[in-house]
Amino acid sequence: MVNTLAPERAGHSASRARPPGPGPAARARRRQTVVAYLFLAPVLLFFAVFLALPLGFALLLSMSRWSGFDLGEIRPVGPANFTGLFARGSTFLAPVLTNTVLFALGTVVIALAGSVLVATCIDRLRFQGLWRTLYFLPMVTTVVAVGNVWKYMYEPGGLVNGVLNALGLGSVAFLQDPHTALPAVVVVQAWASAGSAILVLTAGLKSIPRSYYEAAELDGAGAVTVFRKITLPLLRPSLLFVCITQFLTGLQSFALITVMTKGGPGDATAVAALEMYRQAFSYGDWGTASAAAFVLFVVVLVITLVQLWVFRRSGEDA
Amino acid sequence: MSRRRQRVPWVSYLLVLSGAVLMVVPFLDMVMTSFKGPGESGKLPYRFLPKGFDFGNYAAALHQLDLPVLFRNSATATALITGSVLLTSSLAGYALAKLRFRGRDFIFRLVLATMMFPPFLFFIPHFLILVHWPLAGGNDVLGRGGAGLTVSVVALAMPFLVNGFGIFLMRQFMVSVPDEILEAARxxxxxxxxxxxxxxxPQTKPVLVTLALLTFVDAWNEYIWALLISTADPDVMTLPVGIQLLQDYVDPTRTMPVVMAALVLSILPVLVLFLLLQKHYIRGVMLSGLK
Structure with missing residues (x-):
């Protein structure tokens, strides 16, 4: 893949050999440049209005106080919004940012463990496409459906408590109890994201040569040893990819939480992106909201870089 | 082939099967609940199957939710997004793959860079940009005085009309179209x-199908941005937002079966499309691993 990413230099050097002056070749090139920018115009315009402008605007807002109506009333306040987030009594660091990291970490651990297990098993079965499809269903379903079905299943008269009762256990108020609310939501997020992880890991497993397993079997290695010494190390690139993407989604996503708990009970499931959303659109504190967005951006970036670093250190490839 | 392939792997079957049950049961519970009567859902002890298969909840969903309008809004936004992403991605992809011009490498790197920015960074500025869009929704040239584009169904689609990944995907596949054919035609x-x-x-049709499907599913299921726009103007509400609203504001024990019925109807189009074209969709998810 790396090769195709590199821009093809061959064309450039070939065209450089043309004689100077506005010959037909030069005219053709100029025409190609005009056409290229015409083809790219919608994209470039979009990036200017919906990428560059918003980034600048968000940066300006993060260092201003603004109630949200007249653009002329934006008042610069320096880094006050950022220091406010980390001030004593602010809920941003704890529980909000802690919840965010716990939510992402819990999701990654459950989804990764589950999908490694399922993917290695699927690899030995027939009808692999059918299994993958079943595990993939939540991925193509709107978060409103996923959230509401699980919310309903967690209720006292819902499926989960029905199963608990049938096993002779007492009911649990999963989403109403501050101690169980976050784990309950984490399980749903992991359930919903396992499908793509299984997909990537199955592809990774397929690329491991069968001869390695056969050699290990001839040497009399047990299943656990084979898994630890062959499967896991050779699966590292896929694992890294799954880990990073799932962490990214986990740290950013708040749609599921908005649907299931709205951050409650209390602040038990409040996460950073939801807090940013509420600061802006419920409380009208656009400055604090924008500052929170940038802090979350930095957190996401740092966690991603740390993962890359850890995976690089624990193995030469990656 | 090795010996362990010939033995039937019972443990693996059991594990994968129980996992699959875990995946499917919530969907079945949704369907079952959608047939339950008012006195049936949320009652103890829990019963999986409904007493009878009554379509009353589906009628109620159509009636209470104004589903046709919600469907139309969702469909309009999804069509706008999918059409625009296909068009802009294939145009830009062609320029980046097959035309030679100054600034090409820079623009390609810019496209790659756009994929790194997390979407939540843009919610606030995007909303404000649409509110202050000049000469729309009662705004003056400087974007003041009105609600801007937020009161239009276009607002649902605006931030998603161009997709960095789409451009990247099209470019990668167009590179492999032989230059000789193009030169001859020139x-x-x-x-x-x-x-x-x-x-x-025509040569990149399979990739176009994949990109269309990925974009369609994402656009149809989008919730947070649509919620924001619907708060500004309830007339442009989409399916997920409308159903969530019904769930939030009416007595949950009574309306849950109606909500489930509406959900079944709303996820049906995507589910059918996914099952029919899943090869293309799954390939798209695999390709997104390339970035």
């Missing part, structure tokens, strides 16, 4: 637009 006097439409697009 010598015959064909313009670049003709080349794009007549030669390159």
């Amino acid at each position: 010598l015959d006097g064909a313009g670049e637009f003709t080349l794009w439409w007549r030669i390159v697009l």
Whole structure:
């Protein structure tokens, strides 16, 4: 893949050999440049209005106080919004940012463990496409459906408590109890994201040569040893990819939480992106909201870089 | 083939099967609940199956939710997004893959960079940009005085009309279209637009299907941005937002079966499309691993 990413230099050097002056070749090139920018115009315009402008605007807002109506009333306040987030009594660091990291970490651990297990098993079965499809269903379903079905299943008269009762256990108020609310939501997020992880890991497993397993079997290695010494190390690139993407989604996503708990009970499931959303659109504190967005951006970036670093250190490839 | 392949792997079957049950049961519970009567859902002890298969909840969903309007809004936004992403991605992809011009490498790197920015960074500025869109929704030239574009169904689609990943995907596949064919057609006097439409697009049809499907599913299921726009103007509410609203504001024990019925109807189009074209969709998810 790396090769195709590199821009093809061959064309450039070939065209450089043309004689100077506005010959037909030069005219053709100029025409190609005009056409290229015409083809790219919608994209470039979009990036200017919906990428560059918003980034600048968000940066300006993060260092201003603004109630949200007249653009002329934006008042610069320096880094006050950022220091406010980390001030004593602010809920941003704890529980909000802690919840965010716990939510992402819990999701990654459950989804990764589950999908490694399922993917290695699927690899030995027939009808692999059918299994993958079943595990993939939540991925193509709107978060409103996923959230509401699980919310309903967690209720006292819902499926989960029905199963608990049938096993002779007492009911649990999963989403109403501050101690169980976050784990309950984490399980749903992991359930919903396992499908793509299984997909990537199955592809990774397929690329491991069968001869390695056969050699290990001839040497009399047990299943656990084979898994630890062959499967896991050779699966590292896929694992890294799954880990990073799932962490990214986990740290950013708040749609599921908005649907299931709205951050409650209390602040038990409040996460950073939801807090940013509420600061802006419920409380009208656009400055604090924008500052929170940038802090979350930095957190996401740092966690991603740390993962890359850890995976690089624990193995030469990656 | 090795010996362990020939033995039936019972443990694996059991594990994968129980996992699959875990995946499917919530969907079945949704369908079952959608048939339950008012006195049936949320009652103890829990019963999986409904007493009878009554379609009353589906009628109620159609009635209480104004589903046709919600469907129309969702469909309009999804069509706008999918159409625009296909068009802009294939145009830009062609320019980046097959045309030589100054600034090409820079623009390609810019496209790659756009994929790194997390979407939540843009919610606030995007909303404000649409509110202050000049000369729309009662705004003056400086974008003051009105609600801007937020009161239009276009607002649902605006931030998603161009997709960095889509451009990247199209570019990667168009690179492999042989230059000789294009040069020959150029010598015959064909313009670049003709080349794009007549030669390159037909050759990259499978990728276009994949990109269309990925975009369609994401656009149809989008919730947070649509919620924001619907708060500004309830007339442009989409399916997920409308159903969630019904769930939030009416007595949950009574309305849950109606909500489930509406959910079944709303996820049906995507589910059918996914099951029919899943090869293309799954390939798209695998390809997104390339970035």
